Amino acid sequence: MVNYERLVLDNGLRVILHRDELTPLVAVNLIFQAGSKFDPPHKSGLAHLFEHLMFSGTPDVPDFDEPIQMAGAENNAFTNSDYADYYSYGPYQNLETLLWIEADRLANLQVSSKAFKTQQKVVIEELHESCLNEPYGDIWHHLLPAIYKEHPYRWPTIGLTAEEIAGIKLKDVKDFYRQYYNVGNCILSVAGNFHISDTKKLIKRYFSTLPYSSEKVTEFKFDLKDYHSRKIVIESDVPVPAFYLVFPMVARTHPDYYVLDLLSDLLSLGRSSLFYKMLIKESEVLAAADAYITGTHDTGLFVIEGKLSEGIEYDNAIGEIQKIIDQVKSEKVEDRVMQKLKNGLESSVVFSETSTLGKAMNLAYYELIGDVELINSESEKYQAITADDLRRVTRTYLNEELMTTVFYKPREDA
Secondary structure (H helix, E strand, O other), X not given: OOOOEEEEOOOOOEEEEEEOOOOOEEXXXXXXXXXXXXXXXXXXXXHHHHHHHOOOOOOOOOOOHHHHHHOOOEEEEEEOOOOEEEEEEEEXXXXXXXXXXXXXXXXXXXXXXXXXXXXXXXXXXHHHHHHHXXXXXXXXXXXXXXXXXXXXXXXXXXXXXXXXXXXXXXHHHHHHHHHHOOHHHEEEEEEEOOOHHHHHHHHXXXXXXXXXXXXXXXXXXXXXXXXXXXXXXXXXXXXXXXXXXXXXXXXXXXXHHHXXXXXXXXXXXXXXXXXXXXXXXXXXXXXXXEEEEOOOOOOEEEEEEEEEOOOOOHHHHHHXXXXXXXXXXXXXXXXXXXXXXXXXXXXXXXXXXXXXHHHHHXXXXXXXXXXXXXXXXXXXXXXOOOHHHHHHHHHHHOOHHHOEEEEXXXXXXX
16 A cells, blocks of 8 residues: 555645655655647657756756765656656755656756757667668557547657757747646656655745746547548568558557556567467467557557568468457457466556656556556556456457558568
């Protein structure tokens, strides 16, 4: 059980506090509804670029890393489709330093033209190195626009093209900062060895004077009626043919999210999974296979991917996968298999909460999606899943008429 206290400051900042006397550490986490779905059209990559620029400094802290290092702490950040997350952790005695520098850059960030241009080049290089020049690395650049015609999930977090990233201006960055980086669009969580009353005073001292923005962030909806399945063929310099079978699924807060998560483990987690036993070990049609969900907030994707064994055709491999899906639709999964899957997911949930930083990040995230108590109840949702639930979601979501297929072929002249 993770005990916590929740409070809301007068300016709208939501705060979650978890005290743990058994650790010498404290972790500070700030999460913003400022993911890549909030990028302006034709300026994809802005949210991710801004994450880099959040470390630019302020008049009082020109070098963000210096006070972090002096406090014996570590810090980092990440951005995805839905949100941006900033975290730091270190000795509990230096909690005030961590809170001060976070509040300072939230109020007083300064981004010079030089810093902006430098980080813009860094992000463009990252796009090339991790996506465009990596085998299969550009899959989402082809897949997302095919599925999300209108929804802003249609571009990857890193950006759709180098040209769009290069087209971002310093004014765009400043506008993004003002619109999304304010206390009304932020959740602050603190976990570790600290005194609750003293920490409340520190938070009020550094964050209560920060301005609140009454402007609400845009809400996006994905309507399955606007979705049409497609077949996409990509030829590139890849070592072996690969394919991706993609099905639209529910949003992160829908009850079926948990069942689909369990289903993906049934199909592909470990050597006892259906894919490994039937596609890799027995029939040997695939050299590698995986199934996973994206877990994005407005809607998600259920993804099956595989790499063909030598001499195997696409139709053969996908046909074998379809047989497995049909088997799950019609046959009840054994109780012992169900319990093993549930135990594995419960262990994963519990493991994510063992560290001080993990608790801080989870508390902020669950508050973001609308229910901070999920930090204590999510394991129960997995344990409540039945074999009938697995059959139902497989029948509902893993249908061929909903399936977008990507064939990733080696270039013939490669």
